[in-house]
Amino acid sequence: MNDANQKDNVDNASASEKHSKAYTPKKGHATPSRKQAQAASGAFEARFSTAESYGESRKKRKELKASMSDEEWKQYKADQKEARRKQQQAAQAAMDRGEEKYLLPRDKGQEKRFIRDFVDARRYLNNLVMPFAIILLVLLFIGQKQQTLGAAVSMVAMVIMIVLFIEGVYLGRKASRAAKAKYPHTTESGFSLGFYAYGRATQPRRWRTPKPRVEIGDKVE
Template sequence: MNSNIEEPKKQSKAYTPKKGRPTPSLKQAKAQPGTFEARYSPAATLGETRKQRKELKASMSPQEWKDYKKAQKDARRERQRAAQRGMDSGDERYLLARDKGPERAFVRDFIDSRRYLNNFVMPFALGLLLIMVITSRFPTASTIVSTIAMVVMLGFLVEGIMLGRAASRAVRAKFPNTTESGTAIGFYAFGRATQPHRWRTPKPKVSIGDKVSA
């Protein structure tokens, strides 16, 4: 018995079903995050970046482009969170140039283990601003407040010089071959001390009262 029904053609093993969108060019594929070229090639200019973004968008469907942007946004947020966690923990890979090095790590511990008058620089500045606004209509009170403020700021300065020198001596004792200048160490210590304990980055690894010796 003959049948008029045609048998389906067998597909070649090399046959690849259509993806529903154009295959990205080699340039677009190399630009994808995580590839060797994307990590180590020279940074693209703003115009080149815009052109690449337009080409990539044209190669995708609206839903694929939406998903791509969401993935990029999520990845960027995760990188930022990872960088912040690394910075807070003192990981050298994420630290700013000013915070890198064993000397700077030691200075942070040296400052974080002690209480200083300079710990109150920021709260004092905010309080002084508020008080001066309130007393601006009262010349006598304003003069008294200004005098007190000058005395307190002089105290901040004197203590800052003293703690900067103390930190520099401690660094020299612990790292005899250091190339860090005493002035740089002193300013770093002073800047650290003027920040409230909880606001410091990298986060303190020692508690106030812990012994940190050279």
């Protein structure tokens, strides 16, 4: 058995020497089709669509259309559209509530849930990033015609950006330390947790998904 293993190792080494540095080994499996990727667990389509495949659904629709009058078919399509709308609304509501099944991969996990509560319980200057960006664009547009105003706006914008960056670094490090202290065996990296906290903080509170579960000022442990 050892001789066979040694022979395989020698053969693999010889094969690797024959290939150039640019050689990419085969994956060992075929690249999934678009339909297979959409049906994979965790994909958007898999979470919000029916369990039927595209081919099955298309065949069913053809059979139904053949058995219906034009008016019945129009009504059927209207009913299906309304059913999809309600399904999407229900899925979005479940996502807003933070139900794990409907969350995006980036939002899943107890650590991410803790980070969201940690950020949602406090106010940060980074909460104003979007309004500040809109105001800055307007002022810079005006400043193109008034050089004095443009120079002043650029200086103020630079100062604000530095302040926001410093706060973002501070928030990210503080949130990641708190999450790791609560979940010492987490496999999430400190950078990943910190960046997630920063991204959450830069979104206006009412636009956040999942929706905040805590009020500002609540103690999160």
